[in-house]
Amino acid sequence: RMSPPAVHRVAVVGGGIGGLALARALVRKGIDAHVYEQAPSFSSTAGAGFILQPNGSACLQAIGVPRDEIEQIVHPLRDVTLIGGAGRLLARSNAFGDMQRRYAQPLGGALRAELVDVLAHPLAAEHRIHWASRVVAVAQDDEGVTATLETGERVRADILIGADGVHSQIAYAIDAAHERLLRESPRPGGYRFQPALGTNSYEHERVFYGVILDADLPFRHEELGNPHTLLEELSHGEFISYGLGRGRDERSADGGPCRALMWMQTVREAGDYKARDEWTAARDPARANDALRAFIARSPFHDDHPIREAAERTARGRLSSFPISARAHRDVWHHGRICLLGDAAHATLPYTAQGLNMSIEDAVVLADVLADADASGSPVHAAFAAYTRVRHARTKACVAQAEANAALLRSRAALLDRWRDSLLGAVVSGGVLQYAFNAQIEGCPVDIQSARAA
Ligand SMILES: Cc1cc2nc3c(=O)[nH]c(=O)nc-3n(C[C@H](O)[C@H](O)[C@H](O)COP(=O)(O)OP(=O)(O)OC[C@H]3O[C@@H](n4cnc5c(N)ncnc54)[C@H](O)[C@@H]3O)c2cc1C
Known part of the structure; x- marks a missing residue:
């Protein structure tokens, strides 16, 4: 290849279903993906089903x-x-x-713990999962992204994916002001859908x-x-x-x-x-x-x-x-070399039985566009834009459906x-x-x- 690969090393923040699925998908495409998970290990009793x-x-x-x-x-x-x-x-x-x-x-x-186990096994065997690795800061420059872990260790990658769940910290690296509006002034109003206000x-x-x-x-x-x-x-x-x-x-x-x-x-x-x-x-x-x-x-x-x-x-x-x-559906999912996936991008109420499935779908689409970018040498922000185009409407419909179901099901x-x-x-x-x-x-x-x- 004449030009250096656009996407060689990927840091995935969060070893939930979305992060693990993405790492599996990327490694399968020959991309060097590493997962940074804050938990000290995966617990076989965490979560339900x-x-x-x-x-x-x-x-x-x-x-x-x-x-x-x-x-x-x-x-x-x-x-x-x-x-x-x-x-x-x-x-x-x-x-x-x-x-x-x-x-x-x-x-x-x-x-859920059994799917985590299935997804994690081959990644762990290749030392691609880094436990007790809570990411506390991210910074990007023209060449790549640096993630700082709670331990003080720094990790360098070409791109970073925030698969860090509903309380995503990586989302602040996308648009801090919007994120604060979205999450830090929640309105304890209850029973109202408030998309226009954009708040929790x-x-x-x-x-x-x-x-x-x-x-x-x-x-x-x-x-x-x-x-x-x-x-x-x-x-x-x-x-x-x-x-x-x-x-x-x-x-x-x-x-x-x-x-x-x-x-x-x-x-x-x-x-x-x-x-x-x-x-x-x-x-x-x-x-x-x-x-x-x-x-x-x-x-x-x-x-x-x-x-x-x-x-x-x-x-x-x-x-x-x-x-x-x-939470209102987020419109902007990426900035420079950083992009969101799964609940970090589109958390939903638990009323469609699709939230977890959507994070696996995200992983497939994101891995595809990144592998294409890697092969063609095209810029990653174009790949992230393509991923968002494909995923935004579908996940928004899922979030809206869950809202509607919630309204119907409540006593x-x-x-x-x-x-x-x-x-x-x-x-x-x-x-x-x-x-x-x-x-x-x-x-x-x-x-x-x-x-x-x-
Ligand atoms: C332990 C656990 C159990 C769950 N159990 C169920 C269940 O039984 N049923 C159900 O429907 N849904 C469950 N969920 C939620 C469900 O998995 C998600 O809604 C869905 O799968 C989307 O997954 P995700 O990968 O986007 O986020 P999540 O599954 O929430 O995963 C996010 C991961 O990121 C890690 N993380 C967060 N911040 C950082 C950071 N700064 N640095 C490093 N790592 C970080 C978290 O520890 C977590 O492992 C559970 C989530 C978790 C975390």
């Missing part, structure tokens, strides 16, 4: 994760089941089964996430124990549960893969909306359990509400609880909730849900059909 969608599955295969490794960690989902306050079945749909038939991709629940809005909501590890054992609650359903109950906030694959090497008594179960319950209450350590706060199991018990005791849950059994069976140390805050008054339940019942059983799910998948940057053939 998520739904790996067909687009996420196809993108994982596109960056070189073998399909059988994905299948090992995913517990297949087929139905969506909506039940009412008194345990009455409101609607059931085979929406996920329909998607499995349509896309023939692994689709279901997985423990604390949603006046907390969320509990729990993981049940022995989900292969029978459940009293029939629908909670239904292995292939996503269960949804909306009488007091939103309750959701679904199965997760568990233990890549573990097998249940009948030789099949083991199953865990995750559940989530939103709670309308005020709280400290400036929390920064949602998933990683040193959990005090007794305190979290007390908070959950107090919440259940003061809420008029029906005796058959699935949260009762879910709370009893939640594994010790596997209960998280934190406030939810929404208000009994009469409105009854109207909402009828509407949702029709949405779930009448095919609208399938349509909405498929519409989300269709913009996937990877050809799902060819990923299937591969």
Whole structure:
């Protein structure tokens, strides 16, 4: 090559799903990527679970994760089941089964820590993951970027990608003034979408996430124990549960893969909306359990509400609880040699089951444009602009959809909730849900059909 490569060494800040997926994708394309993660190691008990969608599955295969490794960690989902306050079945749909038939991709629940493990393994083997490496400052010049770690060590790279999550510090290197406007004057207004103001809005909501590890054992609650359903109950906030694959090497008594179960319950209450350590706060199991018990005791849950059994069976140390805050979609994702990816660029409310999948899609697109820039010697800012063009509209639609879902799912008054339940019942059983799910998948940057053939 006559000209030096435009992108040779990449520093990825953040070893979450987005950062790890990007590093895998770049290394596969021959680019020297290194991940700097603030945590001292990856914890097998951090976080709960998520739904790996067909687009996420196809993108994982596109960056070189073998399909059988994905299948090992995913517990297949087929139905969506909506039940009412008194345990009455409101609607059931085979929406996920329909998607499995349509896309023939692994689709279901997985423990986040297991996907981290799958993604990290080959990178760690090549010493590309640097733990206990919190990036505290970045500076760029004509030749490259320097990241300063908390330890004082300096790291030099051609470009730097901020994959540092919803509370991204790298975002300040893109446009500090805008970032402060976006995040440092949150309006504890609640229940209002404020895109014009461009600020955070604390949603006046907390969320509990729990993981049940022995989900292969029978459940009293029939629908909670239904292995292939996503269960949804909306009488007091939103309750959701679904199965997760568990233990890549573990097998249940009948030789099949083991199953865990995750559940989530939103709670309308005020709280400290400036929390920064949602998933990683040193959990005090007794305190979290007390908070959950107090919440259940003061809420008029029906005796058959699935949260009762879910709370009893939640594994010790596997209960998280934190406030939810929404953020307006960010328009500017890059500046010079620095660019954002995943939640750092487009954090979403947890109501589309696509946030994590979007970060894997980002990784595929960004690695593609960077490899093209490397091959052609074209400037990186043009590559970042191309990446933003492709990803901005799709992720914005996802964030907006999550906002709309949140507005629909929240409890208000009994009469409105009854109207909402009828509407949702029709949405779930009448095919609208399938349509909405498929519409989300269709913009996937990877050809799902060819990923299937591969
Ligand atoms: C520990 C953890 C557990 C989670 N569990 C779930 C879950 O169970 N279900 C779910 O739906 N979502 C979960 N999430 C959120 C979900 O993973 C993200 O919404 C989505 O995958 C987008 O990922 P991301 O890579 O953009 O950000 P994240 O997954 O948030 O990853 C960001 C990473 O950057 C690191 N980081 C932040 N700042 C710095 C810095 N200055 N220097 C170095 N490293 C830094 C963080 O430690 C983190 O590992 C979890 C996130 C984390 C961090």
